[in-house]
Amino acid sequence: MKTFRFKALAMMVIASMAVVGCSETTKPAPASTGTPTGSSTSAPTSAASKGPQKLAILVPxxxxxxxxxxxxxxxxxxxxxxxxxxxxxxxxxxxxxxxxxxxxxxxxxxxxxxxxxxxxxxxxxxxxxxxxxxxxxxxxxxxxxxxxxxxxxxxxxxxxxxxxxxxxxxxxxxxxxxxxxxxxxxxxxxxxxxxxxxxxxxxxxxxxxxxxxxxxxxxxxxxxxxxxxxxxxxxxxxxxxxxxVKDDNTAKNALLSGQAQVWDYVPPKEVENFKKQGYGVNVTPGLIRIGYPDSANADSPFAKKEVRYAIEYAVDKKAIADAFGGGTFTVPQAPAAPNTHIGASAVTEGRSYNPAKAKELLAQAGYPQGFKTSIFSQAATNPELLTALQGYYKAVGIDAQIQIVDAAKMSSLRVEGWKNGILIQGLSTSNANYIQALQTDGPSPSKAKSALVTPEYSALLKKAAQATTPAAQKELSEQMVKLTFDEAVISPITVESRVAVYAPSVQNLDLSAFSIWFWNPGNITLK
Missing domain, CATH: 3.40.190.10 (Periplasmic binding protein-like II)
Known part of the structure; x- marks a missing residue:
């Protein structure tokens, strides 16, 4: 695993932690295609070519x-x-x-x-x-x-x-x-x-x-x-x-050279540069990046609520949002997206960065020297984000090894469970219905088997789904947000963004405009 080095995060962490280094990791540029890749390149301004109308979208x-x-x-x-x-x-x-x-x-x-x-x-x-x-x-x-x-x-x-x-x-x-x-x-x-x-x-x-x-x-x-x-x-x-196109530099070159007209899942740091060059930019809240500690296993350190609280206090969520979001990420106070999920306002003050508190809680739980664990994730999660988490955990005594798994293995872990580890995944922000997000990505025996599901959680989730009025739905969603926060079965890390950039010739593109998932391909036109 390559060493994570990110200047923005280093500035946010106290010197004694030594979580990260001082220089930003850069990806090697792909072989030259004859197209400039610097900020001086301007967006294509010509209308769509005559003949058949074709649109190419770059996806990861x-x-x-x-x-x-x-x-x-x-x-x-x-x-x-x-x-x-x-x-x-x-x-x-x-x-x-x-x-x-x-x-x-x-x-x-x-x-x-x-x-x-x-x-x-x-x-x-x-x-x-x-x-x-x-x-x-x-x-x-x-x-x-x-x-x-x-x-x-x-x-x-x-x-x-x-x-x-x-x-x-x-x-x-x-x-x-x-x-x-x-x-x-x-x-x-x-x-x-x-x-x-x-x-x-x-x-x-x-x-x-x-x-x-x-x-x-x-x-x-x-x-x-x-x-x-x-x-x-x-x-x-x-x-x-x-x-x-999995490589960001290759995707950027393809868009700038006109080989494609749309790039989806653009790194947030690219947003302002593309805006200056005349490209259209759609931004919507992305997944809430969350961690599922194996709280359902009685012999796991994470079975103790103090440990689950500790891993939240250990992480500087604001530093992560600032470093990786380019101004487009937000800090979750609870496992719900602010300004998106109904009920998210029920928790106004989350577990903010406090490594001393994290160590105190670990000691109370019987782990004064910390313990060893694993971080399970798919390759789609930013590897530098995973390394940042690893560093924050290490600073309070939790030695976490990163394990990147493929889609089949991740599916197996969710259904069959995992031992002494934190499963990294996303919680949907595709719409305002928080209960639907939990039904889709929340803890359950079929979707996150090793995450604790209490009878209280199951009963409230069912009751909230049955709410027939907006007022009742809001009240029960707020109760659900508070319960997930209090139990800390879901560890919120950051609310990501999803960004799509498109050439000026592209019209009526709602990809990443109002939802992380939903779009209407039939509406797209070229001028």
Whole structure:
């Protein structure tokens, strides 16, 4: 593991800690492409070239296969990459769930025990089959028993070809949010039923404005315009492609040289430079970067609440936000995003940086000399952030070894559990519903098995999801925020940002504009 050296953090830490060095780590520049890469390069100003309209978006990750969409192996976290081809039952705007996709309206029964959806008519899948109530029923029934948040759906009735009724064991104010994401994605029944495993693994057939033309593993996915798209006049582009570029310098060069028109997941430090050069910039709150200590294992140091408090006091969250966020990260007081999650204001003063307090708590817990542990994370987490955490923990006596794991191993750790370690992941900020974020990324036996889930937590989570008025939802969400803070089962680190930069020729791009996940590829145009 390379040594973390970050000047901004070093200035924030007392001299005795010796957490970091004094110079900033820089990445080696890629081989020259003949395009200047300095700040003097200006954004392209010419209109889109005549002929077929094509847009290239640079992304840091792609699904390992572009298929297997209803299989347990599919990673819902990359659902955003299928949105050009696949649409959801419920749409999402910055105000919340909206009838902008395949459902044109819905009605919740007075007792909350059913939701009836009216469906958009005249919609075709890319294989020519019809979108209808039978397709919705099959899509939801195929996954509902595998998804905790959908288990409240007891049955689905096809009322008529374009009306479908979800019968519920109980009301949940989070269900519509889930149906706007992976759970609500609708694909062609014909593309699954009766098909070979090889076909299913290599085909993704939806109703979206684009259809998949080709997919090259670890390289790119190319979408072409779907001529029979239901929203007439869209899409304006003939081709949209997602190009996998993991190296920031390579991505920057490709955007500046015009090889691509959009760069998603831009490092925050690049924002001001691109603005000065005339590029458009979309910024939205990203994931809350959190740590899950293995608090459910009785023999773990983290089973003691004092230790869980200590790891929060050990970390200078403001220094991390300043060093890595470029003015776009925020400091969480609790495991909730300020200005995003309903209820986040319930905790106004979190566990601020206090290494002396951290050492005191460790001593009270029986660890005056500290202990050894592990930090588990995927490669997508900034390695310098992980090294900063390692340094902060070391300064109070916790010797943490960083273990980078692949997606399959991370999935295994979440489901099967981990021992004496802190699992680093994200907590969703895709919308304001804090309860939905906990249902998606919070502690549970199926998603973070080694994180403590108390009966009080489970009962309050269920009660908050059943709130039927905004006032009740706010009150119960505030209680949920306070409970997660008091139990410290989730250790908040920073609220990241997600940044997309685009050339002036790109119009109507809402990628990273109002949500970390949701966007509308069919609206994009080039001038």
């Amino acid at each position: 990750n792609l699904p390992p296969v572009f298929g297997n969409f209803k299989e347990p192996s599919f990673q819902p976290g990359v659902t955003q990459h299928v949105f050009p081809a696949v649409e959801t039952l419920v749409g999402m705007t910055k105000e919340g769930p909206a009838p902008t996709k395949l459902a044109t309206s819905w009605e919740i029964a007075p007792d909350g025990k059913s939701i009836t959806f009216k469906l958009r008519q005249g919609v075709k899948f890319h294989d020519g089959s019809d979108f209808n109530a039978d397709a919705v029923k099959w899509n939801i029934e195929t996954i509902k028993d595998k998804k905790d948040e959908l288990k409240i759906i007891t049955s689905i009735d096809v009322v008529d070809p374009y009306t479908v009724k979800f019968n519920l064991s109980e009301y949940s104010n989070t269900l519509l949010y889930h149906l706007a994401w992976y759970d609500g994605c609708i694909i062609s029944v014909k593309s699954y039923k009766g098909q070979t495993p090889e076909y299913i693994a290599s085909h993704l057939i939806g109703t979206g404005p684009y259809q998949v033309e080709s997919y090259t593993k670890d390289t790119k996915v190319v979408f072409k315009k779907f001529a029979d798209y239901w929203d007439k006049g869209k899409p304006a582009l003939d081709t949209l492609e997602l190009d996998l």
